[in-house]
Structure formats: C-alpha cells, structure tokens
Amino acid sequence: MKIGIMADSHDNLPKIRAAMELFEREGVGLILHAGDFVAPFAVRAMHDAPCRVVAVFGNNDGERIGLSRAFEPIGEVHPRIAVVEADGKRVGVVHQDELVAPIAAGNALDMLVYGHTHRLDIRREGQVLVVNPGEVGGWLTGKCTVVILDTQTMEPRVWEV
Known part of the structure; x- marks a missing residue:
C-alpha cells in the first residue's frame, strides 16, 4: 500500500488540492495529515481525497468542532496522536x-509521522522510520512538499506540489 503523508497545509487550498490530485494519480491507499489544516474549509478541500484520511490536530487548529465535522466524510481527526495499521505496519x-x-x-x-517544524525530515530513530513531510502550505520555507511511502519497501519519496 502507498501512504500519502502531509502536514502544515495552513489553508493553502491550491496546494491541498494538488496534493490530493498527486495522491490519486499515484494510487495512494491512505492519507496521513500531521496537523495544522487551520480552518474547516481547508479540510473540505481534501474531500476529493482518493481514500481515507487520518489526521491529528496541530497547534493552529483552533476550531476543533468545525474541523472534526469537516473530517467526518473522509476519515478521522485525533486530538494528539493517531495510530493506524496499514498493510501490517503500525x-x-x-x-x-x-x-x-x-x-x-x-x-x-x-x-x-510528525509536523509542526515545516521542515522535511526523514530518518531512523532505533527501529522507527521518522517522517516529517515538510509543509504543504509553503508559507515558511517556500517549498510545498508531501511524502509518499510504499509499505512494502518502507521507502519514502518526497514530492513537490
């Protein structure tokens, strides 16, 4: 299975939509968002997601009731941590x-998977692959990035959107 990984979209609707298009084109079977969507309308921009979206709230996600409702048609959002199983991987x-x-x-x-720093980071800590996909929003770094990971190889690939 391919997992689409994104974070820190910060209401950048064109880039959120571009990420959804990329994930669909690449056959992603699960999308993970590490928080800071910001407004419910930004989550609604993910309603064209090709698969389920699992997310966590970030520090800029203040309207949690509205955000939770916006997630209902596409997946789920968790307060602090989400754990999913994908193709036998936790x-x-x-x-x-x-x-x-x-x-x-x-x-x-x-x-x-984590976010918050807006900086791309892919490394191992012990046996755990740690991935920060950078920022979809592009507001801090000027680069709008996501990661697609194949669970068979556990090899992440960085994409600009």
Missing part, C-alpha cells in the same frame, strides 16, 4: 516534534 501520527523522541524510543511503531 504507524503513528503526531503534530509536535517534542513527542517524536519519547514515542520512537518505545519501538512500538514501524513509522512515526
């Missing part, structure tokens, strides 16, 4: 970077 999703080290240290996951 994958965690958080927003804040300070959660990465303690969670990864437990070696209970195959992959841990």
